Amino acid sequence: xxxxxxxxxxxxxxxxxxxxxxxxxxxxxxxxxxxxxxxxxxxxxxxxxxxxxxxxxxxxxxxxxxxxxxxxxxxxxxxxxxxxxxxxxxxxxxxxxxxxxxxxxxxxxxxxxxxxxxxxxxxxxxxxxxxxxxxxxxxxxxxxxxxxxxxxxxxxxxxxxxxxxxxxxxxxxxxxxxxxxxxxxxxxxxxxxxxxxxxxxxxxxxxxxxxxxxxxxxxxxxxxxxxxxxxxxxxxxxxxxxxxxxxxxxxxxxxxxxxxxxxxxxxxxxxxxxxxxxxxxxxxxxxxxxxxxxxxxxxxxxxxxxxxxxxxxxxxxxxxxxxxxxxxxxxxxxxxxxxxxxxxxxxxxxxxxxxxxxxxxxxxxxxxxxxxxxxxxxxxxxxxxxxxxxxxxxxxxxxxxxxxxxxxxxxxxxxxxxxxxxxxxxxxxxxxxxxxxxxxxxxxxxxxxxxxxxxx
Ligand SMILES: [Zn+2]
Numbered sequence: 001x002x003x004x005x006x007x008x009x010x011x012x013x014x015x016x017x018x019x020x021x022x023x024x025x026x027x028x029x030x031x032x033x034x035x036x037x038x039x040x041x042x043x044x045x046x047x048x049x050x051x052x053x054x055x056x057x058x059x060x061x062x063x064x065x066x067x068x069x070x071x072x073x074x075x076x077x078x079x080x081x082x083x084x085x086x087x088x089x090x091x092x093x094x095x096x097x098x099x100x101x102x103x104x105x106x107x108x109x110x111x112x113x114x115x116x117x118x119x120x121x122x123x124x125x126x127x128x129x130x131x132x133x134x135x136x137x138x139x140x141x142x143x144x145x146x147x148x149x150x151x152x153x154x155x156x157x158x159x160x161x162x163x164x165x166x167x168x169x170x171x172x173x174x175x176x177x178x179x180x181x182x183x184x185x186x187x188x189x190x191x192x193x194x195x196x197x198x199x200x201x202x203x204x205x206x207x208x209x210x211x212x213x214x215x216x217x218x219x220x221x222x223x224x225x226x227x228x229x230x231x232x233x234x235x236x237x238x239x240x241x242x243x244x245x246x247x248x249x250x251x252x253x254x255x256x257x258x259x260x261x262x263x264x265x266x267x268x269x270x271x272x273x274x275x276x277x278x279x280x281x282x283x284x285x286x287x288x289x290x291x292x293x294x295x296x297x298x299x300x301x302x303x304x305x306x307x308x309x310x311x312x313x314x315x316x317x318x319x320x321x322x323x324x325x326x327x328x329x330x331x332x333x334x335x336x337x338x339x340x341x342x343x344x345x346x347x348x349x350x351x352x353x354x355x356x357x358x359x360x361x362x363x364x365x366x367x368x369x370x371x372x373x374x375x376x377x378x379x380x381x382x383x384x385x386x387x388x389x390x391x392x393x394x395x396x397x398x399x400x401x402x403x404x405x406x407x408x409x410x411x412x413x414x415x416x417x418x419x420x421x422x423x424x425x426x427x428x429x430x431x432x433x434x435x436x437x438x439x440x441x442x443x444x445x446x447x448x449x450x451x452x453x454x455x456x
Pocket of ligand 1: 069070129324
């Protein structure tokens, strides 16, 4: 019989459980066995033999954050001058030419860098919406994303993005035929998708937007996804021009159009979801369709403010996403939590969101939208041992009266320790087994090559 792998974390100053009562334990410990939380508590440590022991040094432990919207390849175009000051559609049209000769090797590097950023800022599970498949390029593009994430040791949902109709924004070379897209969805599912509690790698099907994806594309993707029991992800309601153009071209607003093709329900989560009418909010809530809120990107592109509280009140689960690093321009997950709180308060006042509610979006909300409410999102016995431990304070949070509030309200910090499925992946603030300086050298080289080929 295989030996049980035990992990005992002690000296946790504040343990944010995210249980139903939102209990925060003081001076706590956590015991995991084979990747699953066996018990949490305060007072004397449980007697266990052969456990790996971690000293949390009085830090703040939270459930691992769950990032529900990203385009990892875009970290090769951070702060890219020619598009730095444009709104969504010109911004998108402006950066597409960068990727004409994008390869799986580029995606591998970008994925590792994106995962490093996320892990060092508290994230234990991430999705990556990859919609870039040069028509004449490798067929095995997203395979590189799965492999790179597995090496980092983060939970990963590869969202197989796609575009099947050329437009002013997405040229012919960046589109694929629908049968090619669906065949690749099936292939990736068969190769990488895990099921059940504790799954480390999963697939979702993710047509890019109503611009570039036909009705048949949405309908057939939903049909295949439901046959295979995988989730559905796409962009929706990000900007006012998107709604207007959709009315003109398709005769309905994007969400109505998508819903008509089966894109509603608790297996669907939509990125951004900013410009919804009251009726659409009610529809989303009634059908339990989820929304990934991306505050930094929405501010950066000047897109608008997601109706987080209205959506939640209506019954639509809301999670957080850092979005692609060409519109953020980094992937700092704790910072995203902070910005979610600040942005909601800008519109609705200081009482509109508490630090605990902002943390909920990144933990319980993320688990819900990625279909993992049963095994992720809180630190309770039976859930997976996915957690972040942040230092109790640093210069920018020194002497915070309420350290858990301070985690969100003060300048966003990085983790001391990160644990994914009971495995320590960050210790003393450093990624284990990852040569970060070497990775950044490769990243710089790949970015320079891509920038050099840019022409419009
Ligand atoms: Zn996006």
